[in-house]
Amino acid sequence: MEIKFSNRGSTLIAAFSGELDHHFAEYARNKIERELIKATTRDVVFDLTGLSFMDSSGIGVLVGRYVNIRKLGGRAAIICRNTRIKKILEISGVLKLMSVHDELDHALRALSTA
Amino acid sequence: MQPVNEMKLEFLSKSSNEAFARVVAAAFVSQLDPTIEELADVRTAVSEAVTNAIIHGYENRIGIITMVCRQYDKSVEIEISDEGAGIEDIEQAMQPLYTSKPEMERSGMGFTVMESFMDMVRVRSKPGEGTTVTLYKTFSSAGK
């Protein structure tokens, strides 16, 4: 499991790859939190396209970060094309918090108009 | 009914074994010629049950988790057991969003995920003695 970061203006893009489960949840949380506290970050895109596996431990990581992003006045969106991961996002109510897109451009547009 | 095939695995409740257990269950189930989707369903449900045994059953102490997989004609039964804390109120535990560990960023969606990806989930538990979760699934292409 790995997370690579890049920036588009004040939007942080966190690109996950590998398998996100409980074993890697704390690592993922700490890594993203370190980026969130940087003054340059306002909004965040969670790019899950590189994930080959995610279970409900991943939901905890995403929702936990979402709460902190909102506290700092930012917004968040998700990129995901994996149908199973999408289903987990849907049943756990994450879609009510963050919009899910197929492409980065769509996610960035959603954040700029939200 | 007698299983066509059966296996039993014991491993320590270490979080690195979550991926290990998923891989083993998927390899066993592969013998039924499942679709890629069905295989991913099994991997996800097994991951949830094993993670629960580690976090809630043993509460991060080291104990032994047992996984038994039984193959019937076109279906599998996967039993994941711990000898940990046990569950006081199973009905409440299985409610969507219920978690006894919100401070650990648990989403409370583990049982709901197991139920939506498998055909049936059965939970037996006794406080202080442990928990056994049994996952059932019938495969569409099996035995063709």
Ligand SMILES: Nc1ncnc2c1ncn2[C@@H]1O[C@H](COP(=O)(O)OP(=O)(O)O)[C@@H](O)[C@H]1O
């Ligand atoms: N093996 C287990 N041993 C003890 N308690 C368990 C076990 N599995 C689940 N539970 C209880 O059921 C609750 C719900 O589990 P779950 O739906 O997976 O959500 P989460 O793991 O996010 O808390 C847990 O918070 C815990 O209280």
Ligand SMILES: [Mg+2]
């Ligand atoms: Mg769980």
